[in-house]
Amino acid sequence: MFTNWITAIKAHDDDVDTLTKLERSERMSKIRSKNTKPERLVRSALHKLGYRFRIHARNLPGAPDIVFPSRKQVIFIHGCFWHAHENCSVANLPKTRRPYWRKKFARNKERDATNVRALRKLGWRVFTIWECETSKPDKVAQRLSRRLGPPGKPSNA
Ligand SMILES: [Zn+2]
Incomplete structure (x- = not known):
């Protein structure tokens, strides 16, 4: 449906x-917004690199899409349209009822920013991946890998 x-x-x-x-x-x-195709692509690319993680941690602000508890790192995978990705061709403002959409997207962005601030306050490192980047999931996973550190048990665990 x-x-x-x-x-x-x-x-x-x-x-x-x-x-x-x-x-x-x-x-x-x-x-x-949960288990979207972009999410699945990034998750499987990270799995291929040997990472293990939790998903949709509802106990954390904004229920981050991918969570690495022992590394204290979380990843959001944002849809370009709903999260109003700036300068992104996928995130064009609809042609009619622009004030409605502007307000709507501003609210979504504010909510995202609030979640990031709350997570950082709790000591988490936060990364955002945009839907339009996930057409090259392996590239995204490699970039994430540089931030996450090598897969397997993190040294501080
Ligand atoms: Zn985008």
């Missing part, structure tokens, strides 16, 4: 109806 929705949105990108569909799907975006 969800897949159909997303396909419908993509297929009718220029439809007058699009925004209504987006707004309706927004209500479901909480569900849609």
